[in-house]
Amino acid sequence: MTAKKKTLEEMLQSTESMTDRELQQLITKAIKEKGTREPYKKQLSIINNINIEEHLKQMDMGHSCPKCGSTLIVSDGRRENGVQRLRCQDCGHRFTYFTGTILEKTKYSWDAWIEVIHLMFHNASVQMIKENLEADYLLFGITKQTILNWQNKTIEACRALGKPTLSGVVECDETVFHEAQKGSRELKDPIHPKETRKPRKRKTASKLGSLGPEWNNVMCAVDHSGHVVAKYVGVGAAKATDFNAYIAPHLSGVSYLCSDANGLYDKWCKRNNILHYVRPSNYVDVLAECKGDEPTIEKYYNEQRLDYILINGSFTMGYKQFSKIKKENSLSLARVNQFHDMIKADIRTGKRNVSSKNLDGWIAWECMRANWRADHGTLPSTREDAEQIFMKILETKKNIYVKDLQSREYDFSHTSAQYVANLERKTEQARRKKKSYKYYLTSEAFNENFNTREFLQNLPCSQLKELARKCGMHKFYGAKKGQTWHLMKEIEKQPDLQDAIASLVADWNVTQDEDSQ
Numbered sequence: 001m002t003a004k005k006k007t008l009e010e011m012l013q014s015t016e017s018m019t020d021r022e023l024q025q026l027i028t029k030a031i032k033e034k035g036t037r038e039p040y041k042k043q044l045s046i047i048n049n050i051n052i053e054e055h056l057k058q059m060d061m062g063h064s065c066p067k068c069g070s071t072l073i074v075s076d077g078r079r080e081n082g083v084q085r086l087r088c089q090d091c092g093h094r095f096t097y098f099t100g101t102i103l104e105k106t107k108y109s110w111d112a113w114i115e116v117i118h119l120m121f122h123n124a125s126v127q128m129i130k131e132n133l134e135a136d137y138l139l140f141g142i143t144k145q146t147i148l149n150w151q152n153k154t155i156e157a158c159r160a161l162g163k164p165t166l167s168g169v170v171e172c173d174e175t176v177f178h179e180a181q182k183g184s185r186e187l188k189d190p191i192h193p194k195e196t197r198k199p200r201k202r203k204t205a206s207k208l209g210s211l212g213p214e215w216n217n218v219m220c221a222v223d224h225s226g227h228v229v230a231k232y233v234g235v236g237a238a239k240a241t242d243f244n245a246y247i248a249p250h251l252s253g254v255s256y257l258c259s260d261a262n263g264l265y266d267k268w269c270k271r272n273n274i275l276h277y278v279r280p281s282n283y284v285d286v287l288a289e290c291k292g293d294e295p296t297i298e299k300y301y302n303e304q305r306l307d308y309i310l311i312n313g314s315f316t317m318g319y320k321q322f323s324k325i326k327k328e329n330s331l332s333l334a335r336v337n338q339f340h341d342m343i344k345a346d347i348r349t350g351k352r353n354v355s356s357k358n359l360d361g362w363i364a365w366e367c368m369r370a371n372w373r374a375d376h377g378t379l380p381s382t383r384e385d386a387e388q389i390f391m392k393i394l395e396t397k398k399n400i401y402v403k404d405l406q407s408r409e410y411d412f413s414h415t416s417a418q419y420v421a422n423l424e425r426k427t428e429q430a431r432r433k434k435k436s437y438k439y440y441l442t443s444e445a446f447n448e449n450f451n452t453r454e455f456l457q458n459l460p461c462s463q464l465k466e467l468a469r470k471c472g473m474h475k476f477y478g479a480k481k482g483q484t485w486h487l488m489k490e491i492e493k494q495p496d497l498q499d500a501i502a503s504l505v506a507d508w509n510v511t512q513d514e515d516s517q
Contacts, residue, residue, distance in 0.1 A: 023047060025111075031138055046082030048109040053084055055110055056097040059391060062086055066100050066397075067093040100397045102153040112137050116150050118386040121369075121379070123350035126151075153400045155361030158368050160396035164227040167253040169329055171222050171336040172265055174238050176215040177347060178206070181410060182355040190214050190235060191420055193412045208423050211237045213415045216359055218343075221247050222335040226374030228367050230339070232360040234414025240264040256309075258331055270313045277331045279307040285482060307331075339370060357408045452497065456488045463504070467491060470500035 015023060027044055056062065064071050065088035072089040079085060087094050098104045103113070112133060119129050126144045133139040133147075178200075181187050189197040190213040206214040213235040219242060220230040231246035233239075243264055258277040259265040269276035280286070286305050290296040298319045300306045309317050309325065317325075325331070343366045347354055354362050368389065373379045380389060459467065461481050468476060468487060471494040479487035491497065 028138060045107065048107075049082040052103060052106070052110045053097050055391075056101070056103075056394070059395060061101070061394070062095075062097040062099075065091060065093055066095055067091055100399050101394050102157055102399055103394065104399055108139065108142075109137065112139060113150070114383055114386050114390055116147065117154060117390055118383045120151065120154070120365075121381050121386065123346060149402050149405070152358060152361065152405050153402075154393065155358065155365045156400045156405070157393045157396055157398050158364035159361055160398040161364065161368055161392060163229050163250050163367075164371055164374075165250055165252050166221055166223040166227055166229060167251070169224045169256045169258065169331065170251060170254050171258040171333050172220065172243075172247065173260060173333055173336045173340070174217055174219050174262075175340040175344070176210050176217055177344075177359060178353060179214055179216055179235060179356045179410075179412075180353045182353075184355075184410075188410055188412070190412045191424075208420075208427050212423055212427075213412050213420060216356055217242075217414075218359075218363055219243060219247055220336055220339055221251070222339050222370075224330065224335065226335070226370070228339055228370040228374070230343075230363050230367050232363050235356075235412050236415035236419065238262075238264065240267055243268060256329060256331060258333055258336075260333070266310060266313055269310065273312065276310040276313075277307065277326070278310060279333055280305070282482075283307055289483070339366075342366065342370065356410055357405075452492065452501075455501070456491060464488060464491065466507075467500055467504050470503050471496060 068091040070090035076085040076087040187197050189195040229250045233242040256275050261280050301319045477486040
C-alpha cells in the first residue's frame with residue numbers, strides 16, 4: 001500500500017515537535033537537495049549554536065563562573081548568532097556555555113565535530129575528512145587547515161583526560177619515533193639546536209643512534225587489565241626522573257614490574273620493594289640458540305642471558321622457582337610491545353609520522369583509545385563512541401588556542417650539550433673500531449701472519465655466505481645476522497679457503513693500501 005503523501009501544513013506542524021538536532025538535519029537536507037545555502041546560512045548557524053548549547057547544558061556546563069567559581073549564574077540575553085550569554089551575580093563576569101572548551105567560537109555543528117572524531121578513529125587523512133564534511137554536512141567553505149586545527153585541539157585536550165591506575169603485573173618499556181618538523185620552514189638540527197639541518201629523505205640513517213637527540217622517546221606502561229599510561233618524555237634516552245614524574249605516580253599495588261635491562265626500572269623496584277622481571281633485548285635470539293634444550297636454557301638463565309627476576313636488585317631466585325612464577329603470572333613484555341605496535345602503525349604508517357610538537361598529544365589520543373578498549377572490550381569505532389569520547393574531552397574544560405599551537409617551539413633540551421658531545425665521541429670511537437671488511441686485507445695478505453679467524457669474524461653474514469659459495473658449499477647452517485659461528489667453523493675446514501678469500505677480495509677491487517693513497 002502506497003504511503004499517504006504529507007501536506008505542507010502537516011510537515012510544518014511536525015517541525016514543532018522536532019528537536020534542535022532534528023531541525024538542523026532537516027534544514028541541511030533541504031539545502032543539499034535545493035543546491036543553495038546562502039538564504040539559510042544565518043538560520044543554520046543559530047540552530048547549530050543552540051543545538052550545541054543543549055548538549056553542553058546536559059553536561060552541566062555553565063553552572064559555575066569560570067573566573068570566581070560562583071554558582072549564582074543568570075542569563076544575560078543572546079548574541080546575534082544565537083549564543084546564550086551568562087553573567088555571574090557575584091563578580092559580574094560574562095561568559096557562555098562554550099567558554100573554556102574547544103568549542104568556543106566554533107562555526108560548525110555538533111554532528112560535524114563528532115564526524116571528525118569518528119573519522120580520526122579510522123586514521124582518515126585530512127583530505128578524506130574534508131571530502132566527507134563537504135558531502136554529508138555541506139561544509140564547502142571548510143579548509144584543510146581548519147580540520148587540522150580541530151584534530152590538534154582534540155588531541156591536546158586528550159592530554160588532560162584522567163589516567164588510570166595500573167596495578168598487579170605491570171609491563172614497562174620505551175619506544176622511539178624519528179624527530180619530525182612537519183610544516184616548519186626552518187628545520188632545527190636536533191644535535192646542534194642553534195644550527196639548521198637539511199630536509200631528511202625517507203630511510204635516512206640517524207647519526208647518533210636511537211639514544212641520540214634525533215629520536216623522540218615515549219615511555220609506556222601497561223597492566224594485565226589492558227590499561228595504559230604513556231608519555232612523550234623528550235629526545236634521547238629516558239631518565240629515572242622521567243619515570244618517576246610520568247609513570248610512577250600512576251602505579252599502585254604492583255606485584256611485578258616487567259621491563260628490559262634498563263637500570264632506571266631496577267632503581268624504582270629496589271626503592272619500592274617490588275619484584276623486577278627483566279627480559280634482555282636480545283632474549284629471542286638467545287632463546288633460539290638454546291633450541292629448546294632445557295639444560296642449556298637453565299645454564300643461560302644462571303648466566304642471566306635469558307629473562308630472570310631480581311629481588312631488591314639481587315639475582316637469587318633459582319631456575320625452577322622462576323619458571324613456576326613466570327608461568328603463573330604470565331610475565332613477559334607482550335602487552336607493552338603490542339601497544340608499541342599499535343601506536344607505530346597509527347603514527348608511523350597511518351600518518352607518515354607526526355610533528356614532534358604534536359607527538360605528546362597523539363600519544364595521549366592513543367592512550368585514550370587503548371583505555372577505552374580495556375573498559376569496553378573493543379577500540380572505539382562508531383559515532384556513538386565518538387560522541388561519548390567528545391563529551392569526556394569537553395568535561396576537561398580545557399580550551400586550546402590555535403595561536404598557542406602555532407607558536408610552540410621544538411624542544412631538544414631533554415639531552416644536555418655534554419650528553420650529546422659524549423655520545424658523538426663514543427659513536428665515532430665505535431665506528432673507527434669497527435673495521436670495514438673490505439679494508440681488512442693489505443697487499444701482503446697471505447703471509448704466515450695472516451689471521452683467518454679474525455678475517456672471518458669481520459665479515460658480515462652476506463659475505464660469509466658468498467665466501468662459502470666460492471668454497472663450493474651449498475649449506476649455510478641457518479646463518480643470519482648475529483648467528484654466523486656455525487657457518488664460520490665450517491668455512492675454516494674448507495681446503496681451498498685461501499683461494500676463495502683471494503677471489504672474494506678481487507671482487508671488492510679495493511685494498512687498504514689503495515684507500516690510503
